[in-house]
Amino acid sequence: MGATVDWLRTTTPGLLVLCGLAIAVLLFAIIKVKLEPFIALLLTGLALALAAGLPVSKIVGTAIKAGDSILETGFGGILGHIAVIIGLGTVLGAILERSGGADVLTGKLLNLFGEKGAPVAMGLLGLIFGIPVFFDIGIFVLAPLIYVAAKRGGRSLVLYAMPMLAGLSMTHAFLPPHPGPVALGGLLGVSLGWLILMGFVCGIPGFIAAGIVWGSYIGKRIHVEVPDEFLVRKDEETEPAPDEGERVSDGSGGVATKTVTATPPSVGLIGAIIAIPLVLILGATFGTQLLDKNSQLLQVLTFFGTPAVALLIAVLIAFYVLGVRRGSTVQELSELTAESLRPVGMLLLVVGAGAFFGKVISATGIGTALADTMSAAGLPVIVLAYIISCGLRIAQGSATVAIVTTGGIVAPLVIDHGYSQMSIALIAMAIAAGSIILSHVNDGGFWIIAKFFNMTVKQTLQTWTVLETVLSVVSFAVAAILFAIVS
Numbered sequence: 383m384g385a386t387v388d389w390l391r392t393t394t395p396g397l398l399v400l401c402g403l404a405i406a407v408l409l410f411a412i413i414k415v416k417l418e419p420f421i422a423l424l425l426t427g428l429a430l431a432l433a434a435g436l437p438v439s440k441i442v443g444t445a446i447k448a449g450d451s452i453l454e455t456g457f458g459g460i461l462g463h464i465a466v467i468i469g470l471g472t473v474l475g476a477i478l479e480r481s482g483g484a485d486v487l488t489g490k491l492l493n494l495f496g497e498k499g500a501p502v503a504m505g506l507l508g509l510i511f512g513i514p515v516f517f518d519i520g521i522f523v524l525a526p527l528i529y530v531a532a533k534r535g536g537r538s539l540v541l542y543a544m545p546m547l548a549g550l551s552m553t554h555a556f557l558p559p560h561p562g563p564v565a566l567g568g569l570l571g572v573s574l575g576w577l578i579l580m581g582f583v584c585g586i587p588g589f590i591a592a593g594i595v596w597g598s599y600i601g602k603r604i605h606v607e608v609p610d611e612f613l614v615r616k617d618e619e620t621e622p623a624p625d626e627g628e629r630v631s632d633g634s635g636g637v638a639t640k641t642v643t644a645t646p647p648s649v650g651l652i653g654a655i656i657a658i659p660l661v662l663i664l665g666a667t668f669g670t671q672l673l674d675k676n677s678q679l680l681q682v683l684t685f686f687g688t689p690a691v692a693l694l695i696a697v698l699i700a701f702y703v704l705g706v707r708r709g710s711t712v713q714e715l716s717e718l719t720a721e722s723l724r725p726v727g728m729l730l731l732v733v734g735a736g737a738f739f740g741k742v743i744s745a746t747g748i749g750t751a752l753a754d755t756m757s758a759a760g761l762p763v764i765v766l767a768y769i770i771s772c773g774l775r776i777a778q779g780s781a782t783v784a785i786v787t788t789g790g791i792v793a794p795l796v797i798d799h800g801y802s803q804m805s806i807a808l809i810a811m812a813i814a815a816g817s818i819i820l821s822h823v824n825d826g827g828f829w830i831i832a833k834f835f836n837m838t839v840k841q842t843l844q845t846w847t848v849l850e851t852v853l854s855v856v857s858f859a860v861a862a863i864l865f866a867i868v869s
Contacts, residue, residue: 397751423735434746456738470693471559475515476722481704508549517554541601548593556581562785569789575667576807588857662692740790771816779824784817819854
């Protein structure tokens, strides 16, 4: 027994077996036992640390001091990096949603592209509105607009829904301030500016292939009608009784009230608010590359391009131009902020627990063992990252869990190995691409899409599941080719 334990703790094959067993237990707890991912990640991480023989003082600290423990540094390190960004990003999305920005963008895009180009317009709507808004919230907000466009066009709901879903999925997986990319920035030590750049470079080709090409192809072959009750609900939401306010999606499938304003915000204003944090962050990234490190301009760009500061500026501007200037009180904006932040708590706990699990893997030496095995097999790190992320996504369904777990496993292979920021960002894109592949019945998003777009399970597999796979494969292919060129 002692020899077996020593083999597991000290040899490369043994450490790899431990890692495999830990991931298997994690997936069993999430999939079969239906344990909350936060609890499952925490339990599995603690069990792996004990099984690998790490000292208790290193795992949880002591009764007097625990600040240097793996438990606290694993959670605290990543949450310190992402909590403010995700919180501000969520608030920004909420004020854009509540202001009617989605309706404005939809009308502008439909007028620009015309009836025949409506599916492309829906794709761009998902792409633009998906930057500040979480995936499921984006579906809740945009679905009624898709119903109207499909009814007016007299064609399948699938033809209009797939491009929009591709846009939402691409931004959710590849672009900050969404949780996965932000978490990867902290786990892999890469700036959000590089993640934004590579997210667009890798994600846009995938969006075109999955949303526009595949969406147009399958939308002409699977016909799904828009149920009358879907349109009735839309009418109810957009035509409120006098003095009762407008009923809108509250992000949970229900409705909430908002103050009716005389004129909707302009599309230029909505686009500018969405662009503000992206431009500021990219300004700091390019400034770091082009300016002297002691330059005063670089200091200014770095301060305003810090993701938390950039998002805070965008939120304050949105509060004023979309809130106060349009009749909302500070109290109403505070209530909106509190309402939008309620779902964020569990998300942050899952990301923190995933980072702790990755920290345990690093501390046990499994990462080094994995690196040695990978080198012996000649497998590039970007391919390994994609394969691990794909496996976790297919097995347990959550893209966020797949990203943070893979990021923790791959981090030891990336950090301190001399990769450039661009190369690390491309590895992050490979992880993001793997996290969305083959969405099926264990993915909550699968059932949301089936419900909101009136599809059977078979139709959802034929449309949405294939779309996610095309988006994943094409985006990874772009990342892998670029990685081979620059590394």
